Amino acid sequence: xxxxxxxxxxxxxxxxxxxxxxxxxxxxxxxxxxxxxxxxxxxxxxxxxxxxxxxxxxxxxxxxxxxxxxxxxxxxxxxxxxxxxxxxxxxxxxxxxxxxxxxxxxxxxxxxxxxxxxxxxxxxxxxxxxxxxxxxxxxxxxxxxxxxxxxxxxxxxxxxxxxxxxxxxxxxxxxxxxxxxxxxxxxxxxxxxxxxxxxxxxxxxxxxxxxxxxxxxxxxxxxxxxxxxxxxxxxx
Amino acid sequence: xxxxxxxxxxxxxxxxxxxxxxxxxxxxxxxxxxxxxxxxxxxxxxxxxxxxxxxxxxxxxxxxxxxxxxxxxxxxxxxxxxxxxxxxxxxxxxxxxxxxxxxxxxxxxxxxxxxxxxxxxxxxxxxxxxxxxxxxxxxxxxxxxxxxxxxxxxxxxxxxxxxxxxxxxxxxxxxxxxxxxxxxxxxxxxxxxxxxxxxxxxxxxxxxxxxxxxxxxxxxxxxxxxxxxxxxxxxxxxxxxxxxxxxxxxxxxxxxxxxxxxxxxxxxxxxxxxxxxxxxxxxxxxxxxxxxxxxxxxxxxxxxxxxxxxxxxxxxxxxxxxxxxxxxxxxxxxxxxxxxxxxxxxxxxxxxxxxxxxxxxxxxxxxxxxxxxxxxxxxxx
Numbered sequence: 001x002x003x004x005x006x007x008x009x010x011x012x013x014x015x016x017x018x019x020x021x022x023x024x025x026x027x028x029x030x031x032x033x034x035x036x037x038x039x040x041x042x043x044x045x046x047x048x049x050x051x052x053x054x055x056x057x058x059x060x061x062x063x064x065x066x067x068x069x070x071x072x073x074x075x076x077x078x079x080x081x082x083x084x085x086x087x088x089x090x091x092x093x094x095x096x097x098x099x100x101x102x103x104x105x106x107x108x109x110x111x112x113x114x115x116x117x118x119x120x121x122x123x124x125x126x127x128x129x130x131x132x133x134x135x136x137x138x139x140x141x142x143x144x145x146x147x148x149x150x151x152x153x154x155x156x157x158x159x160x161x162x163x164x165x166x167x168x169x170x171x172x173x174x175x176x177x178x179x180x181x182x183x184x185x186x187x188x189x190x191x192x193x194x195x196x197x198x199x200x201x202x203x204x205x206x207x208x209x210x211x212x213x214x215x216x217x218x219x220x221x222x223x224x225x226x227x228x229x230x231x232x233x234x235x236x
Numbered sequence: 237x238x239x240x241x242x243x244x245x246x247x248x249x250x251x252x253x254x255x256x257x258x259x260x261x262x263x264x265x266x267x268x269x270x271x272x273x274x275x276x277x278x279x280x281x282x283x284x285x286x287x288x289x290x291x292x293x294x295x296x297x298x299x300x301x302x303x304x305x306x307x308x309x310x311x312x313x314x315x316x317x318x319x320x321x322x323x324x325x326x327x328x329x330x331x332x333x334x335x336x337x338x339x340x341x342x343x344x345x346x347x348x349x350x351x352x353x354x355x356x357x358x359x360x361x362x363x364x365x366x367x368x369x370x371x372x373x374x375x376x377x378x379x380x381x382x383x384x385x386x387x388x389x390x391x392x393x394x395x396x397x398x399x400x401x402x403x404x405x406x407x408x409x410x411x412x413x414x415x416x417x418x419x420x421x422x423x424x425x426x427x428x429x430x431x432x433x434x435x436x437x438x439x440x441x442x443x444x445x446x447x448x449x450x451x452x453x454x455x456x457x458x459x460x461x462x463x464x465x466x467x468x469x470x471x472x473x474x475x476x477x478x479x480x481x482x483x484x485x486x487x488x489x490x491x492x493x494x495x496x497x498x499x500x501x502x503x504x505x506x507x508x509x510x511x512x513x514x515x516x517x518x519x520x521x522x523x524x525x526x527x528x529x530x531x532x533x534x535x536x537x538x539x540x541x542x543x544x545x546x547x548x549x550x551x552x553x554x555x556x557x558x559x560x561x562x563x564x565x566x567x568x569x570x571x572x573x574x575x576x577x578x579x580x581x582x583x584x585x586x587x588x589x590x591x592x593x594x595x596x597x598x599x600x601x602x603x604x605x606x607x608x609x610x611x612x613x614x615x616x617x
Contacts, residue, residue, distance in 0.1 A: 015242070016240075017239055144250060152254055168253060168254070169253050173257060173260070
């Protein structure tokens with residue numbers, strides 16, 4: 001077994017040898033900042049590039065196509081409102097994406113702190129900051145996801161691409177093929193293979209850091225997704 | 237080495253997903269709504285509103301002023317011709333008649349008197365003429381007698397004319413008295429009674445319309461009197477078929493025909509709009525009452541049974557009309573010739589058959605359709 005000795009190496013190891021990263025979380029907490037920065041940066045850059053070539057009319061058209069059924073009058077009003085901000089969609093998506101990542105990471109870190117206290121075999125003595133670092137590392141598959149997305153839209157023949165291209169790794173686009181307007185469309189678009197990868201990393205992390213059994217680690221890692229997607233599925 | 241293999245695996249999976257996504261994108265189908273071509277009769281119509289009225293309707297008004305003593309019919313009652321409907325107080329009118337009758341009688345006596353005077357003068361004149369022949373009286377006396385006889389003749393004539401005057405006055409008084417009794421001048425329905433015993437009715441004059449007392453109508457035929465907007469009136473012609481929907485039964489159309497079109501515009505009670513009165517004769521029907529409000533569709537144009545498609549299926553580009561046909565799950569452009577249109581459907585005179593299915597929407601998706609592109613049905617109506 002090799003040892004992760006730098007933040008740059010950690011960025012690679014989290015994909016190919018995640019146990020090494022989780023073994024050094026407490027000692028090298030600051031490395032996670034680089035990971036967080038990378039996620040936010042690549043999300044921001046991809047948003048800016050993706051929307052850069054699109055015309056405002058196309059962006060509004062795409063947003064309306066996903067807005068569900070509405071009357072012609074409502075659609076016209078929504079179109080007018082959207083047109084005012086359509087040219088800033090890339091910047092807004094980049095900023096909001098970064099904020100969203102910070103919020104979600106913070107919430108999941110809090111959840112990890114609570115669930116580890118409840119289920120840990122051996123308490124690692126992690127504070128919130130450690131769990132934040134842990135959560136950043138488990139979110140790193142998002143970088144690969146975004147890289148794939150960038151390859152997709154940068155190699156496309158036209159700049160005016162459908163907005164749901166960002167979910168190219170969703171179970172919907174890979175298997176289910178629901179269409180906008182279908183009840184399960186948004187649900188299936190949100191369920192992403194890279195999320196499963198993140199769950200897998202979380203399970204490995206819990207096993208490494210808290211010495212949890214496989215069953216407990218799977219439960220702790222998958223519980224938020226099970227609750228969110230289970231309830232969502234039940235509601236639609 | 238292990239790390240390298242995992243890295244290669246990740247890269248391969250990512251590449252596979254990208255490839256899958258790209259290849260899927262080139263075969264994506266558009267989700268559309270479609271509808272089969274239908275054969276139906278299309279009608280273009282003008283909407284109007286109005287009220288129902290009886291075809292023949294008489295408003296009974298008074299020609300004399302007086303107090304109502306009796307109202308002998310009720311609203312909704314059927315009456316026969318000549319039936320007494322209402323009575324005014326006759327006291328004053330009867331007194332007038334008696335007065336003029338007395339004048340007539342007095343004049344007749346006067347005529348007898350002057351006639352007798354003349355006869356006496358005639359007798360005296362005959363005596364005077366014999367005396368003149370015997371030269372017992374002069375010419376002057378004879379001529380004075382002749383003059384007196386002429387005056388007597390004139391008095392008789394004047395008395396007779398005076399009698400005629402009194403007779404005319406008597407007839408007038410009798411007529412006025414007769415007008416205190418109101419009779420039905422045709423068989424029909426009393427559709428409105430707007431007077432009660434004890435009320436005073438006012439006679440109409442040149443500038444004042446007298447009190448409307450009752451409405452007598454022929455209930456066999458009912459008209460819809462429609463208010464048609466000035467912008468639509470040019471399309472309305474006598475004989476056009478009209479579907480009338482009475483307010484009491486808004487789902488059942490009553491068939492009617494335009495029988496008259498107003499020739500001058502009238503101003504609406506509200507707003508600045510002008511309308512024309514159009515009368516529609518309705519087919520006999522029960523449960524229709526005058527005054528009911530109604531709405532109507534005047535059929536200005538009607539197609540024979542012909543092929544039609546929803547109006548949203550017609551696409552126009554550079555003055556060429558076409559539809560998108562759904563053929564074995566793919567789109568096929570079909571140029572068509574169109575005829576008349578309603579609010580929802582368009583008549584197609586050329587280019588389609590009864591078995592065709594056309595794309596009707598959504599409009600955003602229709603803009604993306606190209607010949608041969610795969611289509612999947614959102615909803616087949």
